[in-house]
Amino acid sequence: MRVVRAAYAGACYGVQRALDLALKAVEDGGRVYTLGPLIHNPQVVAQLAERGVRAVDGVEDVAGAGTVVIRSHGVTPAVKRSVAACGLPLVDATCPHVARAQRAAADLAEQGRHVVVVGEAGHPEVEGLVACAREAGASVSVVAGPDDLPDTLDGPVGVVVQTTQTREVLDAVVAALEQRGVQLLVKNTICFATRQRQEAAAALADEVDAIVVIGGRNSSNTSRLADICAAACPRTRHIESPDEIDPAWLAGCGAVGVTAGASTPEGQID
DSSP states (O other): OEEEOOSSSSHHHHHHHHHHHHHHHHOOOOOOEEEEEESOOOHHHHHHHHHEEESSGGGGGOSSSSSEETTTOOOOOOHHHHHTTTTTEEEEOHHHHHHHHHHHHHHHTTTEEEEEEOOOTTTTHHHHHHHHHHHTTTOOOESSSSGOSSSOOOOOEEEEEOOTSSSSHHHHHHHHHHTTTTTTTEEEOOOOHHHHHHHHHHHTTOOOEEEEEEEEEOOOOHHHHHHHHHHHOEEEEEESSSOOOGGGGGOOSSSSEEETTTOOOOHHOO
16 A cells, blocks of 8 residues: 655644744743643643643743743734733744734734634634734624625725635635625735645545545644545545554555644654
8 A cells, every 4th residue: 555645744834933942942941831732733732741841721820930932823912911911931932924914914903994804713823813903903803704704894804814724715705705895905814834735635635545634633724634635535534643543444545645734743744
């Protein structure tokens, strides 16, 4: 049986940067805390905990002195202010692409636009985008697709998108807004690495008999890869570890594809 790896798969620059920053904080000494899991990969978060990087829900959970690391998904401006108010050392590991999306959301808001955030409600990155827009004075709508758009949108509209969304979803939302004739400005903040992984996964799914998608089940970009693969290859399985692989999945396969989300390090793929 051939095992074929996707042309683009695994940890992206933003994830690797966050990991490097967190581990450097450990090496510099003292306690290290991340506000929420540093990345959406339970195995990696557990490994970080073993090395002294503890994930907490909020600044109030930081026990005494310690360095606070902002996770790759970013946080709201209010959270950054609360860290500063506590006088704690801060390491900002927000993915640069997420930071760019936050600036875009604030810029659209400052123009007096109603901001439409294309993404998953409740996701930490989306919460940060919403907060950046609201702090700049905008009203905000979070939509997973065109069906979620509010019935009435008064005034000019600005669109910003969660970095791990698909271009197809963004295009569908934009097309629905254009049909309404609203004054529209779109900031396409989808990460290029995300797009690369999605396109490579789709191409691979067309070529193999089964495909394994590796990454955290709480990882949006990994789940999206699994959906993309399943559309072309029904024998798609989303796993977090090799122990989950059932040989029955691969019965009769001549070729099996392997891809992985942007929060999956090389060691897990291997």
